[in-house]
Amino acid sequence: MLFLVFPIHTTFQSGIIKILLNSNLTCGASIWGRSSMAIGPLSFTDRIPSRDECDELMARYSMLPNIVAHSQQVMRVSLAITDNLKNEVTINRDLVMAAALLHDITKTRSLETRERHDQSGGELLRELGFACVGEIVKQHVILLNFNPQERLEEREIINYADKRVMHDRIVSLTERVEDLIQRYGATEEIKNLIRQNEGQAFAIERKIADCMAIDVDSAIQRIQTGR
Numbered sequence: 001m002l003f004l005v006f007p008i009h010t011t012f013q014s015g016i017i018k019i020l021l022n023s024n025l026t027c028g029a030s031i032w033g034r035s036s037m038a039i040g041p042l043s044f045t046d047r048i049p050s051r052d053e054c055d056e057l058m059a060r061y062s063m064l065p066n067i068v069a070h071s072q073q074v075m076r077v078s079l080a081i082t083d084n085l086k087n088e089v090t091i092n093r094d095l096v097m098a099a100a101l102l103h104d105i106t107k108t109r110s111l112e113t114r115e116r117h118d119q120s121g122g123e124l125l126r127e128l129g130f131a132c133v134g135e136i137v138k139q140h141v142i143l144l145n146f147n148p149q150e151r152l153e154e155r156e157i158i159n160y161a162d163k164r165v166m167h168d169r170i171v172s173l174t175e176r177v178e179d180l181i182q183r184y185g186a187t188e189e190i191k192n193l194i195r196q197n198e199g200q201a202f203a204i205e206r207k208i209a210d211c212m213a214i215d216v217d218s219a220i221q222r223i224q225t226g227r
Contacts, residue, residue, distance in 0.1 A: 046131040048094045054101040057128075064108050069168040075100035076223045077161040077170065081208060084219040089152055089211045099136040099158045118142070148203055152211045160204045170220060173201050 049057065058068055078100040082091050106124055110117040122138030125131070136155045143159045163176050171179075177198040185191040209216050 046129060048092075048133060049098050049102075049130055050094075051097065051101075054098055057102060057105060061105050061124075062108055063105065066167060067104050067107050070165060071101050071104050073165045073168045073170065074103065074158070074161045077164050077220055078157050080219045080223055081157050081161065081212065081216065084214050085152070085211050086213050091152065091154055091157065095132060095136070095154050096157055098130070099133050099140075099154065100161060102130075102133060103137050103140045103158060103162060105137070116141075142197065143200060143204070146200060146204065148207045152207060156204050156207065160201060160208060163201050164220065170224060173198065173205065177201075 058071070063071070075097055078096050079093070082093050082096050085091060102121070102125060104117060104121065106115065106121040107117045109115070110120065118138055118141040122134040122136075125134030125137055136158050139155045140158050140162050143155065146156070163173055164170055166176050166179050177194060180194050181191050185194060205216065212219065
């Protein structure tokens, strides 16, 4: 919980307003820290949806069962990482959970409209009052301004976890990239872009590994073994 006290100038005389903010409004620690995430001005109505709200949103926007299953598996991978970080690493678990579940919220309709579901999904969530989640969703395909030296961010976990899940199956980064090339590599240019993204994915993996208390694959393996 965080209190902010700052001067405000209105038609009334200058005064002081005290605003009570809960952790939902912090975009994790990222918005207050040295983050490179492209987040605009924080709205006081912005918040993180609960698990039940995420489930309701997935139903409201008619996500296909296979896309729901994929999103749930991305959530499991994301939380396996989040729950096994070193003590000094600060990540907003609720933000990770929500962004993982909702990262493909417009994927179903994009199959017909051919829209970029990362961008339209992020914009939809922003309009619904979930701007921090929306910004992460916008970057689950292509991560902007990645810095391996800065603090670990929620958006990096989601971007990486999505690339470890093919349909609803956990795979290696290499296997996932080959799948993307087969499905979307209609031209050499697109194939090259996918391969470039693979290099960044391995860099994100190294950053995550440095922040974890146990091996990345060991943490993810626990999902499959039910431990």
